[in-house]
Amino acid sequence: MKAARAALQKGDVTYILPYVSEEGEQEVREAFGLADEARALGPTAGEVADRWFFETVVRVHRAGEGAPFTGLKPAGMDVGPVIPAVERALDAGSADELTELLCGIVREQVDARLVHAMALKEHAGEGVAAAREYIEASLGLQVWAHSLYKQAIADPHARAAHPRPRV
Known part of the structure; x- marks a missing residue:
């Protein structure tokens, strides 16, 4: 704006x-x-x-961007911590803060989801309902991690003229 x-x-x-x-x-x-x-x-x-x-x-x-228009958003909306970190990275020419932020968020999420699945795994042998809860949590971790991986390597705008740099 x-x-x-x-x-x-x-x-x-x-x-x-x-x-x-x-x-x-x-x-x-x-x-x-x-x-x-x-x-x-x-x-x-x-x-x-x-x-x-x-x-x-x-x-x-x-x-x-291939995204729908959902109207104008009010100024000053909370965009979370990532957008300001990206802006600071672009201003400073350094990815350090952004990398730390994103890695920290991913680490926290992986830990929490794994702890949850492991707690359910302890009781998975106690019947079909308990086994389902564990399977749901373990598959949920797999699907979430795979989705995160795909997003991390995706070209955000899928423009062939400006391919995403591969590292």
Whole structure:
């Protein structure tokens, strides 16, 4: 939203274009032109135009990610610890804090899920219901770990032109 605001305030659509796909660029340019014209009609029209432009930008951005548009979110929403850590990593040029954060979260989750499964395993021989609980927990750990692995190696935007670096 900062880039969309900057584009409107400075009268320059190029501030927001890097955030949308090439396929969505023309729509954003057109929306910018219309919003810019409407802003000249007064504060109320400008407020409506700004909101419409923001919604257009977010919708086009989300479409470029293959994700649905679910509306604008209020400013100041808690995004959790990861997004700010990524922003600090990008500012500092160091992955140390982000790596520690993510590894710590994964470690805590693995430990908790394993402890839970092992506690159920102790009683798995006490009947079908107990065995099912253990199997559900152990398969849950496997599915969760596999999903995490697949996400960790996935290209977040699946763009062939910019493949994810393999390490």
